[in-house]
Amino acid sequence: FILSRSTFVGSGRWAAHWTGDIRSSWEDMRATIPGLINMNLFGIPLVGADICGFEGDSNKELCIRWSQLGAFYPFSRNHNTLFARPQEPTAWGTETTAIIRAALLQRYRLMLYLYKLFVGAHEYGTPVMQALFLQFPEDTTTYDKDRQFMLGSGVMVCPVLEEGADTV
Helix, strand or coil, rough: EEEEEECCHHHHHHEEEECCCCCCCCCHHHHHHHHHHHHHHHCCEEEEECCCCEEECCCCHHHHHHHHHHHCCCCCCCCCCCCCCCCCCCHHCCCHHHHHHHHHHHHCCCCCHHHHHHHHHHHHHHEEEECCHHCCCCCCHHHCCCCCCCCCCCCCCCCCCCCCCCCC
């Protein structure tokens, strides 16, 4: 298993990629969606961002929402710097742990589907994480959507990306 943040077009044949040291912020969480979609288009399907952010201190709400989003990243992990507040699911209390656990269980329920998507990426170069317009090219309203995405053709992910929001 090779994981790098320094990759090139097509290196996904040999290695996974993560987006590097992003900030623990709502803005950076939102930016992961188009960033990961682009990496898939560049031929790097096994890609993810540091869930809850890497630089700075995350907070409970951000970490919950990012964990819910990150459960659908092709490569999913929570990671932060030594000097930041702990942000693993158990650091926020039992209620938060249960919410994040539910998100991770959803990922595990999709594991066979994700595996199938990675086989397609390996054999045909099909992106695992896709912009909506790849699945709905005739719908011009999908061309500028960068706050939701598709996993293959069967799962649309519409995460909560705004602080204090409870709907999308």
